[in-house]
Amino acid sequence: xxxxxxxxxxxxxxxNVSPDALPAMLNCIHAHRKNFAKGQFIYPxxxxxxxxxxxxxxxxxxxxxxxxxxxxxxxxxxxGELCGEAYAALNLAPxxxxxxxxxxxxxxxxxxxxxxxxxxxxxxHAVLIQNLLxxxxxxxQQLVTKFSHISKRSTREKLLSYLYLQSxxxxxxxxxIPFNRQELADYLFVERSAMSHELSKLRDEGLLxxxxxxxxxxxxxxxxxx
Numbered sequence: 001x002x003x004x005x006x007x008x009x010x011x012x013x014x015x016n017v018s019p020d021a022l023p024a025m026l027n028c029i030h031a032h033r034k035n036f037a038k039g040q041f042i043y044p045x046x047x048x049x050x051x052x053x054x055x056x057x058x059x060x061x062x063x064x065x066x067x068x069x070x071x072x073x074x075x076x077x078x079x080g081e082l083c084g085e086a087y088a089a090l091n092l093a094p095x096x097x098x099x100x101x102x103x104x105x106x107x108x109x110x111x112x113x114x115x116x117x118x119x120x121x122x123x124x125h126a127v128l129i130q131n132l133l134x135x136x137x138x139x140x141q142q143l144v145t146k147f148s149h150i151s152k153r154s155t156r157e158k159l160l161s162y163l164y165l166q167s168x169x170x171x172x173x174x175x176x177i178p179f180n181r182q183e184l185a186d187y188l189f190v191e192r193s194a195m196s197h198e199l200s201k202l203r204d205e206g207l208l209x210x211x212x213x214x215x216x217x218x219x220x221x222x223x224x225x226x
Contacts (some may be wrong), residue, residue, distance in 0.1 A: 004056050011054055012135055013081050016127050025124050029113040036100035040070055048091050051108040053084045058104025064096045073186035076178045085135055150189050155198045158188045173217040218220045
């Protein structure tokens with residue numbers, strides 16, 4: 001666990017928790033590590049969950065399938081990020097698949113230990129509860145943001161909406177996204193072939209350039225989507 005303390009301390013869940021207090025805090029809330037193979041479920045399907053998952057290495061994909069068996073990627077959780085917090089708080093089964101996107105190591109945290117004040121009545125538990133509320137609010141905002149992308153009418157508009165936001169969030173017109181091509185297509189609810197074709201057109205028009213998951217935007221203010 002010691003090697004992961006710097007990463008864990010940077011997680012929004014442990015914001016304002018002293019690094020010196022973190023090891024004792026993790027022990028107090030019964031946090032424990034578990035390894036997952038690519039494609040393995042972090043949470044068994046249809047089972048109520050009671051633990052948050054903090055990604056230490058690898059990644060976690062949140063996805064679902066429609067009536068026709070098409071897979072839709074809802075989000076990709078990277079090291080230092082959380083998943084499962086809303087369902088754990090309500091002790092519900094997740095309404096999506098939560099799987100390791102690659103070989104991953106996950107820190108699992110029982111929600112009851114996190115939200116129940118310990119016998120020592122330490123201030124850190126109150127801080128964790130406040131942090132968790134902020135995370136839940138932020139997750140809701142992320143869903144609203146995703147809807148703003150997928151509600152665009154065309155594949156081109158969806159792509160530009162997503163890429164422009166990533167550029168703004170990373171503070172540069174050169175940036176890297178967390179998705180590969182198939183994951184990005186699933187996230188935006190578009191066909192991969194149509195999306196690849198649109199990316200090629202945008203590059204030919206001089207609006208962007210890309211290599212794998214790295215992008216550079218060239219379009220002017222007048223080209224940006226509102």
